Amino acid sequence: MDMSMRCPVVVPVLLLTALAMASAAAEPDKITLDGLWFTCEYAHSQIPPSDDCKILDDDGFLVEGDFVWHMKVQNGDREGCRGDRSGNCFRRERRQLTAKKKKIGQAVRTAKGAVIDYLWCGQPYEISHGEHYSEVRPVAPLCPWTSKKTYYVARWDGQLTVVD
Numbered sequence: 001m002d003m004s005m006r007c008p009v010v011v012p013v014l015l016l017t018a019l020a021m022a023s024a025a026a027e028p029d030k031i032t033l034d035g036l037w038f039t040c041e042y043a044h045s046q047i048p049p050s051d052d053c054k055i056l057d058d059d060g061f062l063v064e065g066d067f068v069w070h071m072k073v074q075n076g077d078r079e080g081c082r083g084d085r086s087g088n089c090f091r092r093e094r095r096q097l098t099a100k101k102k103k104i105g106q107a108v109r110t111a112k113g114a115v116i117d118y119l120w121c122g123q124p125y126e127i128s129h130g131e132h133y134s135e136v137r138p139v140a141p142l143c144p145w146t147s148k149k150t151y152y153v154a155r156w157d158g159q160l161t162v163v164d
Contacts, residue, residue: 033063033107033109033114033127034063034064034065035062035063035155035156035157036060036061036062036071036155036156036157036160037060037061037062037063037134037153037154037155037156038056038057038058038059038060038061038071038073038153038154038156039056039057039059039060039151039152039153040053040055040056040057040133040152040153040154041055041056041057041078041081041082041089042055042082043133043152045147045148045149045150046149046150048133048135048152049132049133049152052131052132052133053092053132053133053152053153053154054091054092055078055081055089055090055091055092056089056090056091056092056154056156057081057082057088057089058072058073058076058087058088058089058090059071059072059073060072060073060099060153060156061104061153062101063107066106066107066108067103067104067105067106067107068104068105068106068107068114068116069101069102069103069104070101070102070103070104071099071100071101071160072099072100072102073090073097073098073099074098074099074100074163075087075097075098076088076089076090077090077094078090078091092154092156094158095158095159096158096159096160096161097156097158097159097160097161098160098161098162098163099160099161099162099163100162100163100164101162104116104118105117105118105119108122110124112126112127113125113126113127113136113139114127118143118145119143119144119145121143121144121145121146122143123138123139123142123143123145123146124138124139125137125138125139126139132154133152133153133154134152134153134154134155135150135151135152136150136151136152136153137150137151
């Protein structure tokens with residue numbers, strides 16, 4: 001086969017490859033989500049935590065790949081949690097927890113956060129990472145299951161035991 005026969009095929013393939021690479025390079029980086037996140041115990045729906053998120057609530061979220069899970073700690077050990085409930089929170093520096101895990105839905109990462117699919121509705125959230133905690137805000141329009149609440153969460157890096 002001579003060069004005149006190969007050239008018409010090679011040029012479009014090279015052009016498509018270059019366009020795909022340029023498109024991928026132009027796409028903004030997706031925000032980091034993987035890991036175990038717990039809500040800050042002393043935060044309220046629109047008020048950041050008063051303690052830089054040193055105390056975490058027993059409700060959290062686990063993001064693994066493309067899925068998000070609800071986590072419920074079973075062995076919280078703090079007294080004086082919000083509402084004066086004992087065991088519903090724990091210190092952030094704690095190194096081991098036991099929790100129940102329940103699947104929420106798919107997490108599709110975006111440049112500003114994620115879209116969480118749950119009950120046939122995809123809810124976009126914007127996430128901004130701070131020094132001690134991150135803010136997770138729903139973006140309108142809201143799914144029927146979505147609260148207008150801003151979540152103040154912190155990543156927790158200890159050892160987790162999952163129970164049924």
